[in-house]
Amino acid sequence: GENVEQHPSTLSVQEGDSAVIKCTYSDSASNYFPWYKQELGKGPQLIIDIRSNVGEKKDQRIAVTLNKTAKHFSLHITETQPEDSAVYFCAASRSNTGKLIFGQGTTLQVKP
Amino acid sequence: EAQVTQNPRYLITVTGKKLTVTCSQNMNHEYMSWYRQDPGLGLRQIYYSMNVEVTDKGDVPEGYKVSRKEKRNFPLILESPSPNQTSLYFCASSLRYQETQYFGPGTRLLVL
Helix, strand or coil, X not given: CCCEEEECCEEEEXXXXXXXXXXXXXXXXXXXXXXXXXXCCCCCEEEEEEECCCCEEEECCEEEEEECCCCEEEEEECCCCHHHCEEEEEEEECCCCCCCEECCCEEEEEEC | CCCEEEECCEEEECCCCCEEEEEEECCCCCEEEEEEEECCCEEXXXXXXXXXXXXXXXXXXXXXXXXXXXXXXCCEEECXXXXXXXXXXXXXXXXXXXXXXXXXXXXXXXXX
8 A cells, every 4th residue: 555654763963053854755646745843742733734836845944855757755954943843744745636745754852 | 722622631431331422612613523642653643524515434433433524523423432533533624635634632541
């Protein structure tokens, strides 16, 4: 079945550094790729998403890139801050199914 | 306040005792979904509902049932809970499929 692999599982960076989380997906028909941030004790919250007709999308310090040929997409966080510390999930879906497949999650720690 | 609510937030039960976790959204969203979160496995979709008329299985539907009799509510039913259903459960909703999903606060279930 469809699968999304996410790496790394944990990531520790110094405040101000950049962080990159990578995901690969198996279903070549996937066309929607959201990223969610989950803070401790809370439900996930969307931080950015990208659709297959776009190669890159930015929102302030956050950017996502998509390589459809390689079936690979990445989250880039620049100038990291302690409040960026959380668990991040990538996900993928295709039209007309209703399914959303999540990666395993990345625990990001930003050290002050 | 626009939100997704889940009840109960915490539940301890015994094997075989039927239970229902309620989910309600006040945003007039068409799409609703249930996920379970387990360490190292990320979020896995149990069931989803594209609208009041369409409900279907996600990746891990075994042992669960759902009902979408009205737009705002999407209860998750465990007819005969087993210990392997011990998990953190999230309900989510979005205006339509492949749009921003808003997650509830989660329900932590322990089946003894």
